[in-house]
Amino acid sequence: MPTIKEITTHLESIAPLHYQESYDNAGLITGDPAWEVTNVLCSLDCTEAVVEEAVQRGCNLVVAHHPIVFKGLKRLNGRNYVERTIIKAIKHDVAIYAIHTNLDNVLNKGVSAKIAERLGLENISILAPKPEAANLEVGAGVVGELPNAMEAVDFLQMLKQNMRTGCIRHTRLMGREIKTVAVCGGSGSFLLPTAIARRADAYVTADFKYHEFFDADGHLVIADIGHYESEQFTIDLLHEIISEKFTTFAPLKTGVNTNPVFYF
Ligand SMILES: [Zn+2]
Secondary structure (H helix, E strand, O other), rough: OOOOHHHHHHHHHHHHHHHOOOOOOOOEHHHHHOOOOOOEEEEOOOOOOHHHHEEEEEEOOEEOOOOOOOOOOOOOOOOOOOHHHHHHHHHOEEEEEEOOOHHHHOOOOOOOHHHHHHHEEEEEEEEEEEEOOOOOOOEHHHHHHEEEEEOOHHHHHHHHOOOOEEEEEOOOOOOOEEEEEEEEEEEEEHHHHHHOOOOEEEEEOOOHHHHHHHHOOOEEEEOOHHHHHHHHHHHHHHHHHHHHHEEEOOOEOOOOOOOOOOOO
């Protein structure tokens, strides 16, 4: 079996750690890089339930998109879910690795590219390329085109179905067809001006606030599909990335739905 270091080196060949945003905490959070991997559990979030699942299913490495620890931990008393998750992982020798904004920021096998694939978008490119990046394949979000223009309501229907979301919050449909679509997994309202500048007809993302919906201002349709919903296929993506390189074991996908948001 490979070591944790061998797995994380492969993950970082796709999403180098230095591509992460300054506020992020991607990388190995618990565990020893020299450990031999028993199996890998892929998840979107690493919660206590996910660590418990890893233990039950014989995995000593959880590869999650969202880092369980963002800020410095001064104590480990189990007072909140972050501390309890870390305590459980350390007690059971479970390594936690987060591959977050560095995976958001790549085109090849990136989080937003996976969404674009689910929507059947073609000619995709990075929505907001990083100016300092040597090539245009690093940056936030993607933009691409539907094979055929769709009526906005048909687009929303397809979006709901392909992204398995029960609810889409969107701005007024303007009677225009949707052809160019901008996408950003997770909280993407900061890219709205870029989506408008790239002449997208729709912008698919999550976590828009009330006043931010006004900023669409007739330029495009904002479709807020929910944070978990937008990124849930990242679990499949992580599974694909690991499976294509390592053939001596079959990584697992979490069976825990970690979405903290419920709809009534
Ligand atoms: Zn996210």
